[in-house]
Amino acid sequence: MSTATVSKPQAAAAPVAVGSLQLRALAVVLFAAITAHAGWLPWTLLGYLIAIIALRLAWQRYSARVPAQWIRLPLFVLTLALVYSNVGSPVSRDGGVALLIALATLKLVETDSVRDGRMLIAALFFLSMTAFLFSQSALLTLWVAAVAVAAFACLTLLRKYPDARLLAGAARSEVLAAARSTARTAAAALPLVVVAFVFFPRLGQPLWGAPWDPSQGRTGIGDEMRPGMLSKLWQDDTPVFRVSFDGETPAARDLYWRGPVLDRFDGQAWTRGDAFDRFDRIDFRYEPSSVVSYEVLLEATERVWYFPLDLPLRAAAKSRLLMDGQMVTFRPIIAPRNVRMQSATRFSFDANARPAEMAFALRLPAASNPRARALAGGWREQGMNDAQIIDAALTLFNQSFSYTLEPPPLAPDRSVDEFLFDTRIGYCEHFSSAFTFLMRAAGVPARVVTGYLGGYRNASGNYLVVRNSDAHAWSEVWIAGRGWIRVDPTSAVAPERIDRGSIYDALPEAALWYQNSWLTPFMDRFDVVSRWWRQRVVDFDAQRQRNLLGSFGVEDTELKDLVLLLIISGSAALAFGIWWSLRGLGGHSRDPLLVAWRHFGRQLERRGIARGHHEGPIDYSRRAARQLPSAAGEILQLGRDFAQLRYNPEHAADEEAQRALIRRLRRFRASPRPAARRR
């Protein structure tokens, strides 16, 4: 047989063209899915993608055909270039997701058939889920749920081929109908969601945040401090952690949350030294009356520090305490976690330090900042002791320095000199850096401690929110016999920053527009919800799952028990959902009068008088009355009245009568009264 006889396969039927309403719906869902990523996506890229969506819609008005190849190809290249330049390599969490978003947007550009639209929706489902790799907040979850509902509604719209009705301005009702049916389906799926949430076997460590990308650091406190780094944080009001104290909240001036301790200065930046000895070998005494217990709900900082109150008694879970009082975790914190801690606010720390360590706390690069070095050397030459030198430095700050959120830039290699003698205006990092430098130059062991100061008291939830804007840097000096003492040079310049615990009290202009306004109570409530969400939903791990099931008497759940529970309760929830969503089908309307009438029928059914589904009200009530003579009068009357209200248009509008009849139908009981009572 020759190949000539083999006919070419029949060309597939022409794809069904997508209607303009459907394209608009797709664009809306795409837009919504992209905005789920607005929290991390660079603004330029976000704006560019939204502009492409808008242009695609504008194009649709101009032509029903997709833009030509010679437009699409350069657009593709341009988009890829923008993704790469804005986010970086696609082989990373951010780059990969950004690429996916960009490709989905380009897919909309070339979408002209219903099939393309379906593919786009499928991609959007995945795309909106990837938003959880970046954040797990309650608001985002709500938004993604809304996107999913919208995507399903869009699928419903895509199912209908564009027809004359859509063109004739029935778009609104079509969209409404799609939204209604999808919302109903989504509501029917809720029990299944709850069941899956409770019973789905949990991993010890949640999946989100997993592709952690060390090169894409988050803003926040790190293991390095150079001038200008902390002051950049003051307008970043991202919560870092939330604290609820078991008892009274300590005074604001004691709320120093200890983070990285920086004891090495290279002339430009303060960095972490090599203090990796164990804390419990250090001489540490505290006043028992000053011990506070508290629970910290830490956000995913992608760093290794816990921020205990200065100074923690012992290491919290999954962390160790270093000899300089930093509490570090073994792995970066990539998922929110809940940690219990205990700290003492009155303590003596490392009173008997070894000379070698002290030498480390005195090191300075040889030739840096000569003027500062000379100033400090002068104090020592005047015969001042350590305490007097500290006082001298603080007095200097107090008399001729001022505090600002926007410090002028300093030359990197002469930053301390410039700050001390020229600009004399700075943020906490400048003061602590200069102060520590001066101390070391004068022969007083000193180091920089970074962390957070204070926090915002959420009155609605009675807890403290500590944000990036609360970042702070202070100093510690070592005085023989007393150990490390916290000295906060900022307090000499702006005492209100320390006493009130809030940067916004120190510098009212720092308050963002929504702070200290009528919105504050709402922001507080919202933060309470966010915290609840973090603790109860995002943090629901294997252990909590076990505890929850344990409280219902299901002990020692193993994986197969969980799977069994999941299958059983999942099937029940699914059955409920199906029943619920099919309930409205087959013409079972939710007219309250009809519902009451069916209730009446069920009452009679208990006495064996079931209504045939094709039986009219009069026929039924007559038959029931014959079989149930004791209630015949009532049954006949109810049947007549129902028929009247339902089938006589003159009476149907009488809502008062309807309500009365509904009450009577609901009150009807076919079960025989106890004989004793009848007497």
Add this chain to the structure above:
Amino acid sequence: MSSENAELHALELAMTQVNRIVLGKKEQIRLCFACLLAGGHLLIEDVPGVGKTTLAHAIAASSGLSYQRIQFTSDLLPSDILGVSIFERESASFRFHPGPIFAQLILADEINRATPKTQSALLEAMAELQVTGDGETRALPKPFFVIATQNPVDMAGTFALPDSQLDRFLMRLSLGYPDAEAERAMLGSSDRRALLDGLGAQLDAARIQSLRQRVQAVAASPALIDYVQRLLAASRSHPGIRAGLSPRAGLALLAAARAVAFLSARAHALPEDVQQVFVGVAAHRLVPGGESPRSRDELAELVLKSVRVD
């Protein structure tokens, strides 16, 4: 007594009268009157000898309408029904001699014995309420009510009415054999036909027209219309039915249900009314199909049972 009540009273008297002639067929007689009041035509189908013609006569006599009986035979021609134009020598012109169809009530006896050509002459006149011949259109009197009888089609020497023509009849009823008691009573008394002569006209054309208007005013609520629509839809999707009910059938159902509601002294129609008339109105419009065809009446019952009443 107001004129409205007088009309109702006369209607009841007429029905009582017919019930005295045709014994034990109360339900069918009620439907016959419903058909008359709904303004539709009636087809009575049954084996010979169960009183089809007697029933038609009784209704005719009680209704007080002008009355013509046409016995259909295989050699009956259209002009025998409609009338002919005959050339008159005196006036040197054609003069139309109206046929028996120009009466208010026509009894078309054994309609299926006539040829299709003759049948359609009648049926077209029924549909259009006018007769066109020799380029002239002549309106039929009002009210115009046809009661046709036919033998079941498996009898020899008959021409079955086409499905499309059956549609012209609002209702098709069959009388069935009388029950034992009624049959005994009938056998024991004198000839039913003789009794016909003694019947007085209880109604007249004006009263029937007025009653028809009142029937049309009977309310059909959205819920009832919904029910009727679901019946139509069910007939179209039923596996045993090749062709379901048309929208016209739906209108016929509503009209007949209104008439039955009116006969029950109600100002609004109920699903029960629709159910009473459903087999009569719908069965002859259904076209059975499928593997093992059921009878039309059976199918109509099935459709009725399959649709839920809300």
